[in-house]
Amino acid sequence: AQSVAQPEDQVNVAEGNPLTVKCTYSVSGNPYLFWYVQYPNRGLQFLLKYITGDNLVKGSYGFEAEFNKSQTSFHLKKPSALVSDSALYFCAVSRPDTGRRALTFGSGTRLQVQP
Protein backbone atom coordinates (compact mmCIF):
# COMPACT_ATOMS: atom_id res chain seq x y z
CA ALA A 1 0.00 0.00 0.00
CA GLN A 2 1.14 3.53 -0.68
CA SER A 3 2.36 5.48 2.31
CA VAL A 4 0.36 8.49 1.25
CA ALA A 5 -2.40 8.70 -1.33
CA GLN A 6 -4.01 11.61 -3.06
CA PRO A 7 -7.10 10.11 -4.68
CA GLU A 8 -7.89 13.04 -6.99
CA ASP A 9 -5.65 13.97 -9.90
CA GLN A 10 -7.46 17.28 -10.26
CA VAL A 11 -9.86 19.39 -8.25
CA ASN A 12 -11.88 22.16 -9.84
CA VAL A 13 -13.49 24.87 -7.75
CA ALA A 14 -14.97 28.29 -8.41
CA GLU A 15 -13.29 31.33 -6.94
CA GLY A 16 -14.77 32.21 -3.57
CA ASN A 17 -15.94 28.67 -2.85
CA PRO A 18 -14.35 26.45 -0.23
CA LEU A 19 -11.80 23.95 -1.43
CA THR A 20 -10.64 20.55 -0.16
CA VAL A 21 -7.69 18.55 -1.43
CA LYS A 22 -7.72 15.03 -0.03
CA CYS A 23 -4.86 13.04 1.43
CA THR A 24 -4.87 9.70 3.23
CA TYR A 25 -1.90 7.95 4.75
CA SER A 26 -0.96 4.41 5.57
CA VAL A 27 1.99 4.20 7.95
CA SER A 28 2.60 2.52 11.25
CA GLY A 29 3.41 4.64 14.26
CA ASN A 30 2.91 8.37 14.44
CA PRO A 31 3.09 10.03 11.05
CA TYR A 32 4.52 13.47 10.48
CA LEU A 33 2.40 14.96 7.70
CA PHE A 34 3.15 17.84 5.37
CA TRP A 35 1.54 19.79 2.55
CA TYR A 36 3.56 21.46 -0.18
CA VAL A 37 2.47 23.54 -3.18
CA GLN A 38 4.22 23.73 -6.53
CA TYR A 39 3.63 26.52 -9.02
CA PRO A 40 4.54 25.97 -12.70
CA ASN A 41 8.27 25.51 -13.29
CA ARG A 42 9.04 26.20 -9.65
CA GLY A 43 10.18 24.26 -6.62
CA LEU A 44 7.95 23.07 -3.80
CA GLN A 45 6.87 25.55 -1.17
CA PHE A 46 5.97 24.49 2.34
CA LEU A 47 2.36 25.14 3.39
CA LEU A 48 1.87 23.41 6.74
CA LYS A 49 2.68 20.36 8.81
CA TYR A 50 1.27 18.17 11.56
CA ILE A 51 3.70 16.71 14.05
CA THR A 52 1.74 16.49 17.27
CA GLY A 53 -0.84 18.44 19.26
CA ASP A 54 -3.90 20.16 17.88
CA ASN A 55 -5.44 18.21 15.03
CA LEU A 56 -6.29 21.40 13.13
CA VAL A 57 -3.19 22.95 11.63
CA LYS A 58 -3.11 26.41 10.10
CA GLY A 59 -0.59 27.27 7.44
CA SER A 60 0.44 29.76 4.81
CA TYR A 61 -1.88 31.64 2.43
CA GLY A 62 -5.01 30.85 4.50
CA PHE A 63 -4.73 27.08 4.13
CA GLU A 64 -5.45 24.65 6.95
CA ALA A 65 -5.52 20.90 7.35
CA GLU A 66 -7.10 18.52 9.82
CA PHE A 67 -5.34 15.43 11.06
CA ASN A 68 -7.86 12.62 11.53
CA LYS A 69 -6.29 9.56 13.06
CA SER A 70 -9.36 7.33 12.85
CA GLN A 71 -9.78 8.04 9.15
CA THR A 72 -6.02 8.24 8.51
CA SER A 73 -6.55 11.47 6.63
CA PHE A 74 -4.93 14.88 6.40
CA HIS A 75 -7.11 16.88 4.02
CA LEU A 76 -6.06 20.36 2.96
CA LYS A 77 -8.76 23.04 3.10
CA LYS A 78 -9.34 26.70 2.46
CA PRO A 79 -12.60 28.54 3.17
CA SER A 80 -12.52 30.74 0.06
CA ALA A 81 -10.46 29.81 -3.01
CA LEU A 82 -8.52 32.32 -5.07
CA VAL A 83 -7.53 32.01 -8.73
CA SER A 84 -3.93 32.37 -7.56
CA ASP A 85 -4.32 29.15 -5.55
CA SER A 86 -4.28 27.20 -8.82
CA ALA A 87 -1.23 24.94 -8.57
CA LEU A 88 -0.07 21.40 -7.89
CA TYR A 89 -0.43 20.27 -4.28
CA PHE A 90 1.53 17.47 -2.66
CA CYS A 91 0.83 15.66 0.57
CA ALA A 92 3.87 14.03 2.16
CA VAL A 93 4.65 11.88 5.18
CA SER A 94 7.77 11.37 7.21
CA ARG A 95 7.63 7.67 7.92
CA PRO A 96 8.77 6.36 11.33
CA ASP A 97 9.54 2.92 9.88
CA THR A 98 12.27 4.40 7.65
CA GLY A 99 13.81 6.42 10.42
CA ARG A 100 12.06 9.53 9.13
CA ARG A 101 15.03 10.07 6.85
CA ALA A 102 13.01 11.74 4.12
CA LEU A 103 9.54 12.58 2.93
CA THR A 104 7.39 10.14 0.98
CA PHE A 105 5.15 12.07 -1.39
CA GLY A 106 1.74 11.48 -2.83
CA SER A 107 1.28 11.72 -6.58
CA GLY A 108 -0.05 15.26 -6.39
CA THR A 109 -3.39 16.95 -6.99
CA ARG A 110 -3.79 19.77 -9.47
CA LEU A 111 -6.08 22.48 -8.15
CA GLN A 112 -7.81 24.62 -10.73
CA VAL A 113 -9.71 27.64 -9.44
CA GLN A 114 -12.01 29.19 -12.02
CA PRO A 115 -12.81 32.92 -11.95
Place this chain on the structure above:
Amino acid sequence: NAGVTQTPKFQVLKTGQSMTLQCAQDMNHEYMSWYRQDPGMGLRLIHYSVGAGITDQGEVPNGYNVSRSTTEDFPLRLLSAAPSQTSVYFCASRADRTAGNTIYFGEGSWLTVV
Protein backbone atom coordinates in the same frame (compact mmCIF):
# COMPACT_ATOMS: atom_id res chain seq x y z
CA ASN B 1 17.76 35.11 0.86
CA ALA B 2 19.27 32.49 -1.45
CA GLY B 3 18.05 29.36 0.41
CA VAL B 4 18.64 26.28 -1.76
CA THR B 5 20.24 27.02 -5.12
CA GLN B 6 20.37 24.54 -7.99
CA THR B 7 22.24 24.76 -11.27
CA PRO B 8 21.71 24.31 -14.13
CA LYS B 9 17.98 24.91 -14.45
CA PHE B 10 17.76 23.19 -17.83
CA GLN B 11 20.05 20.63 -19.46
CA VAL B 12 19.89 18.32 -22.45
CA LEU B 13 22.24 15.34 -22.46
CA LYS B 14 22.99 12.61 -24.92
CA THR B 15 22.74 9.01 -23.77
CA GLY B 16 26.01 7.98 -22.14
CA GLN B 17 27.17 11.48 -21.24
CA SER B 18 27.97 12.41 -17.70
CA MET B 19 27.09 15.54 -15.81
CA THR B 20 26.76 17.02 -12.35
CA LEU B 21 23.78 18.86 -10.94
CA GLN B 22 24.95 21.38 -8.40
CA CYS B 23 23.17 22.19 -5.16
CA ALA B 24 24.16 24.71 -2.52
CA GLN B 25 22.40 25.98 0.58
CA ASP B 26 23.33 28.95 2.71
CA MET B 27 21.24 28.12 5.79
CA ASN B 28 23.89 25.94 7.49
CA HIS B 29 21.55 22.97 7.23
CA GLU B 30 22.91 19.58 8.17
CA TYR B 31 20.51 17.50 6.15
CA MET B 32 20.41 17.61 2.34
CA SER B 33 18.72 15.40 -0.19
CA TRP B 34 17.97 14.90 -3.88
CA TYR B 35 14.57 13.97 -5.28
CA ARG B 36 13.36 13.34 -8.76
CA GLN B 37 9.86 14.24 -9.92
CA ASP B 38 8.10 12.27 -12.61
CA PRO B 39 4.53 12.77 -13.85
CA GLY B 40 1.96 11.08 -11.63
CA MET B 41 4.56 9.79 -9.19
CA GLY B 42 5.21 12.65 -6.83
CA LEU B 43 8.81 13.06 -5.70
CA ARG B 44 11.09 10.12 -5.01
CA LEU B 45 14.23 10.23 -2.91
CA ILE B 46 17.49 9.51 -4.74
CA HIS B 47 20.22 10.14 -2.14
CA TYR B 48 20.51 12.04 1.08
CA SER B 49 23.15 13.27 3.51
CA VAL B 50 22.90 13.97 7.23
CA GLY B 51 26.14 15.93 7.36
CA ALA B 52 29.47 16.55 5.67
CA GLY B 53 31.15 13.28 4.76
CA ILE B 54 28.00 11.19 5.25
CA THR B 55 25.71 10.05 2.42
CA ASP B 56 23.16 7.30 2.00
CA GLN B 57 20.84 5.89 -0.64
CA GLY B 58 17.18 6.69 -1.02
CA GLU B 59 14.44 4.91 -2.97
CA VAL B 60 15.89 5.27 -6.48
CA PRO B 61 19.71 5.58 -6.21
CA ASN B 62 20.79 3.58 -9.26
CA GLY B 63 22.65 5.62 -11.87
CA TYR B 64 23.43 8.47 -9.47
CA ASN B 65 26.35 9.31 -7.21
CA VAL B 66 26.64 11.96 -4.52
CA SER B 67 29.26 13.35 -2.19
CA ARG B 68 29.17 15.86 0.65
CA SER B 69 32.55 17.42 1.21
CA THR B 70 31.15 20.59 2.78
CA THR B 71 28.01 21.48 4.69
CA GLU B 72 26.91 23.85 1.93
CA ASP B 73 27.22 21.70 -1.19
CA PHE B 74 25.61 18.43 -2.27
CA PRO B 75 26.22 17.68 -5.97
CA LEU B 76 24.42 14.90 -7.82
CA ARG B 77 26.37 13.08 -10.52
CA LEU B 78 25.00 11.13 -13.44
CA LEU B 79 27.87 8.93 -14.62
CA SER B 80 26.30 7.64 -17.84
CA ALA B 81 22.99 9.28 -18.61
CA ALA B 82 20.04 7.18 -19.79
CA PRO B 83 16.66 8.30 -21.20
CA SER B 84 15.02 6.92 -18.04
CA GLN B 85 16.79 9.69 -16.13
CA THR B 86 14.82 12.36 -17.97
CA SER B 87 13.11 14.07 -15.07
CA VAL B 88 12.95 17.15 -12.90
CA TYR B 89 15.44 17.05 -10.06
CA PHE B 90 15.00 18.85 -6.76
CA CYS B 91 17.57 19.43 -4.09
CA ALA B 92 16.29 19.96 -0.58
CA SER B 93 17.66 20.78 2.84
CA ARG B 94 16.56 20.66 6.46
CA ALA B 95 18.12 22.22 9.54
CA ASP B 96 19.05 18.94 11.20
CA ARG B 97 17.98 15.33 11.51
CA THR B 98 14.86 16.27 13.43
CA ALA B 99 12.17 14.82 11.24
CA GLY B 100 9.59 17.43 12.14
CA ASN B 101 11.65 20.26 10.76
CA THR B 102 10.53 21.72 7.48
CA ILE B 103 12.33 20.64 4.32
CA TYR B 104 13.15 23.46 1.90
CA PHE B 105 13.39 22.83 -1.83
CA GLY B 106 15.37 24.39 -4.63
CA GLU B 107 13.75 25.60 -7.83
CA GLY B 108 14.48 22.40 -9.73
CA SER B 109 16.67 21.23 -12.61
CA TRP B 110 14.95 20.01 -15.78
CA LEU B 111 17.03 17.27 -17.39
CA THR B 112 16.33 15.67 -20.76
CA VAL B 113 18.37 12.69 -21.95
CA VAL B 114 18.08 11.97 -25.67
